[in-house]
Amino acid sequence: MKFSLSPSLGGRLAPSPTLYVNERVRQMWAMGETVYHLGFGESRFPAHPKVVNALVEHASRQSYLPSTGIPELRQAVADFHSRQLGSEVSADRVIVAPGSKALLFAFQMATAGATILPTPSWVSYEPQSRLFNRSVLRIEATPQDCHRLHPDRLRRILNTSRHEQHLLILNSPSNPTGQMFGPGLLAEVAEICRQYKVLVLSDEIYGLTAYGREHVSISRYYPEGTVVLGGMSKHLSLGGWRLGTAIVPQGEGGKELLQAAAKVGSELWSSASAPVQYAAVTAYSEDADLAAYIEKCTALHGARTRYLWRGLCELDVSCAEPVGGFYLFPNFDHWRENLAQRGVLTSVDLARYLLDEWQIATLPGKDFGTPETELSLRLSTSYIDLETDEKSAAMIELADSATDEEALLQDHHPGMNEVLARFQKFLTTL
Ligand SMILES: Cc1ncc(COP(=O)(O)O)c(C=O)c1O
Known part of the structure; x- marks a missing residue:
């Protein structure tokens, strides 16, 4: 039998080439082939025992919970963010959900107007917008200056946009x-957003994985218009536990936003998982062991990502120096003509070519x-050499004893x- 699909799914959401890469990697692995997986963005370090024990302790919690989250977790998240953001956050401004992705969805669904995205930006923002038929306006950026965000381009969009919000x-x-x-850029963007009454969703899920310099939140400069999103997926490597957080602005406007997001949640996921919420109270508590572990994992992500970056720089690949998370966004335009001779004309062609010819999976x-x-x-460095739980546990132990990065x-x-040897061979064949 055949059924017609919703226009937003059937027509406007094209299957992503990401699927090709992941599908192909799976096939290659199934056939026993080696693939160097730089396509997978998941922090792989072991869950900290304190958080695991807390989850075990609360495994029998079986009830549905409020769609904003349990009061003790909302308080723990508020206290955590008060420490991180350096400004007082109250528990009634916090909502938790099964992942920050769910919260991004809820806030996009709950608000009117167009979505503005920097270029490049994370894969799910735009498809989520499309699900709600939101217009997406892109702030243009170029590889020449490592895709820097230019505030004047944001201003131009807002000046010429026909959307009300x-x-x-x-x-x-x-x-x-x-x-x-950096703080200067954030202050400039904040000023523009204030002038045009823009609502900012500040996705700070990687906030605690900053290693190059201090992470600063735009909420410091634009508290009245910023929703700060976070969660346990990255700095605690707990993506599969599905817990995300959002902090809405103070006052009536913020309260309304929170209620609207909670309404979406109540119709879609009811509440985040009960045992996970209780375990998350421990994860967000002020705890020296947890803080040290987060620092250790972040330092290791930093060391691994910077190593790949240095290696690519030595091959004359243009790539911004990473300062947080575990990603690189190198550009190969320099080899455009030689790549064209091999039928590589787009970034999708390039990703396929690297996978098929050099067994390097990228997006x-x-x-x-x-x-x-x-x-x-x-490129994501989070998976390579950490393919199994044993390998990632061993790497954390090695990092403990290593004196030389x-x-x-x-x-x-x-x-x-x-991977670096293969990139070198690939580039010398061009
Ligand atoms: C930029 C960004 N935002 C949000 C998410 C979603 O995280 P969560 O696990 O909290 O849904 C991810 C996950 O990859 C991400 O990279």
Whole structure:
């Protein structure tokens, strides 16, 4: 039998080329082939025992919970963010959900107007907007200045837009670029948003994985118009536990936003999982062991990502120095003509070519909103040499005893080194 699909799904949401990469990697693995997986953005370090024990302790919690979250977790998240953001956050401004992705969905569904996205930006923002028939306006950026966000381009969009309201989604540290917005830029963007009454969804899920410099939230400069999103997926490597958080602005406007997002939640997921919410109270508590563990994992992400970045720089690949998360967004436009001779004209072609010819899995820049023919790729270092739970546990132990970051990478990262060797061969064949 055949059924007609909703126009937003059937017509406007094209299947992503990301699927091709992941599907192909799975096939290659199933056939026993080696693939160097730089396409997978999941922090792989072991869950901290304190949080695991808390989950075990609360495994028998079986009831539905309020769609905003249990009071003790909302309080713990508020206290955590008060410490992080340096300004007092009250529990009634916090909502938790099964993942920050769900909250991004809820806020986009609950508000009117167009969505503004920097280029490049995380894969799910735009498809989510499309699900609600929201217009998406892109702030143009180029590889020449490492996709820097230009506030004057944001202003131009707002000046010429026919939409009554705008939602700007910022993500710092960024997936896909590994870059962060500095205080000066954030203050400038905040001023523009204030002038045009833009609602900012500040996706700070990588906030605690910043290693290059301090993470600063735009809420410091634009508290009245910023919703701060976070969660346990990245700094605690708990993506599969599905817990995300949002903090709405103070006052009536914020309260209304929270209630609207909670309404979406109540119709869609009811509440985040009960045992996970109780365990999350421990995860958000002030705890020296947890803080040290987060720091250790972040330092290791930083060491691994910087190593790949240095290696690519030595091959003259243009790529911004990463300062947070575990991503790089290198550009290969320099080799455009030689690649064209091999039929590689777009970032999708390039990702396929690298996978088919060099067994390196990456994601095409196009999935992140860059123009089709811009030869940028998103590389993730989170999976390579940490393919199994045993390997990632061993790597954390090694990092404990390692005194020399370079030696840790050279001696204990065969996959990473092979990737660099293959990139070198690939580029010399062009
Ligand atoms: C930029 C960004 N935002 C949000 C998410 C979603 O995270 P969560 O696990 O909280 O849904 C991800 C996950 O990859 C991400 O990279």
